[in-house]
Amino acid sequence: MHRLFWKIFLSFWLTLIIFSALVMFAASSYLEHTRTQQDIGSMRVRLSEYFNQGQAAAKQKGIEGLKEWLENLDRSEAIPIFLIDETGQDVLEREIPAYIIARLDRRREHAERMERKGSRHLQSIRLVDGSAYRMVPDFQSITLRRVLQRPRVIALPVAVAALVSALICLLLSRYLTFPLERLRRATQHIAAGDLTQRVAPSMGNRRDEIADLAGAFDRMAERLEKVFGAQRQLLSDASHELRSPLARLQVALGLARQRSNGQAEKELDRIETEIERLNELIGQLLELSRLEAGVDAAHIEKVDIRELLEGLIDDAQFEAESRDCEVKLKNAFPASVKANTRLLRSAIENVVRNAIKYTKPDTAVEISMLADAGNPNGIVIQVRDHGPGVPEKMLPHLFEPFVRVEEARDSLSGGHGLGLAIADRAIRLYGGEIVAKNEPDGGLSILIRLQLAAS
């Protein structure tokens, strides 16, 4: 089925036919016009005017003037007009059709017999030297070619035809591109994570390649939705299912503590730490799967960045103290962005906790709000630690899940885990950007770029 092919082929063809038909129709109706009986009167007026002009030119400039005048006239007049001398030659030496010569002969005989002058069509222009030229309009040889060669004659029909065919082409291109535009929008939605988009219903009764494409697109979207949904469900189920035994494990640990009477306390503490680590990891996995699914994209509100950072620092301070470092808010000013508070908070929190993990003891994790140099409507939140930094080649990979920067050290600390990956997904959800760079005097800076909310 190549319906679209035939649609395009036929409509272009049709347009061309209509265009040329219109031109021909307009031209021929013009000719028709010149031929109608009613118009002969005005034709006669025109001819007698030409006759007077010719006579005047002949009087003033003789035979050369007459030739020049006739050449000029021929350029704008669709009807060929001959000036025939007594020998039967045209003054411009054009070939005279046989039927005209025959007619002239007949008329001459007739005029001689009837003792009358020739008809007004056959009036003669007389020169000073006495030679006479008969003016003979040749109505029969108005050809299309002659018409087309005279722009003043053809201008109007061409304009009308162009207008009509432009209209047809406009409708045609609209008809062809509208569904493509619809498909483009749907594709963008899919790319943005909205897998529920379908286009076939908007195609109506259309049955061509575009409708087929829409159908194929929908089947693809359906499949994507199914696969993504299944994967998301699996991850979410797995996380929930992992948590049930973890919950039991925690209670069992509690029971073990109650019954061990302080023996094996160290081992039990270790078990508790590992359970907590596992728990956090499962929580992060779940969070990441929620983020990738875009579950939390809703609930967008205006978030006061300074307030959020201050609240966050209060909390982070707890954790920092246990690692002998501190968290400082270095530079803050009023600013708000549009986001989901919980999500934005957890994103920045993950970055800050990561910084606390790597900064050296007795140093501070510094959080600053900065203006975005490249974007007057943007803001940068900088989280800077005084740790070992990250090898340059690893910087772009820092936001990948479970990335390990240095094998030995990170296997002790558990690596960067999912915290930065979560932060990256969350920030990008609000059109922001998160990048890492090493500071020249040591330590790592994470820069979070966000778009300010219009006030």
Added chain:
Amino acid sequence: MNYLHLQQLDLGKRMASILLADDDIELSSMLVDYLSEEGFSVDVAYDGDMALSKALANEHDLLILDVMMPKRNGFDVLRELRVRSLLPVLMLTARGDDVDSIVGLELGADDYLAKPSNPRVLVARIRAILRRAEAQGELHNGNEHPDQIALDDLVMHFGSRTVTCGGNPVAMTSTEFSLLSVLLREAGNVVSKADLSERALGRKLSRYDRSLDMHVSNLRKKLGPLSDDQERIKTVRGVGYIYSRN
């Protein structure tokens, strides 16, 4: 909301009785052991219907309510329960799901705990809620405190544990009630988050804990702004909250 039953607590005389509603039977049986060891008497319910009927029997001091349960989920149980009872409720929500905890608190849970969690934390939360309920019971019986506090259009009656705002009664959970009473007693002064958590929630403020903020935001929603369109409970950044006088 019209509360038909008021919990009467006299924990000094008997073991606090806890109803544990969770569909994980193994977990429940271990928790029963654990909580018994900690000095509670524990009853269990394995689905929403059982939890609701047992809770309405008015024999327990506290309900530990899991959100994910067959027949009737935790939210439905809580909604039904709150029509007729003020039984203190501790919600167990899926970790990382803030929406669950917000919904729980809005429906009238006294506190929530993300599951899975350390049983020691669970016990601490239980004790905090019971202490608070007990304190309110004493308050109800004794006459050491004034029976009501009135400020502008807001009146708190401690006897009937009701709040009226501009003459209209405002339904409130026991946690919200104690939060508001602390803020109202300190009206015009900033109460730090740590202080507020200890006095109103009966426990230390833990890190990354948003429950206080959520309770306050629920209170704001229920009470509406002051007559001059100002927020009744203002946030003092990095410090705490203040109830503003007109």
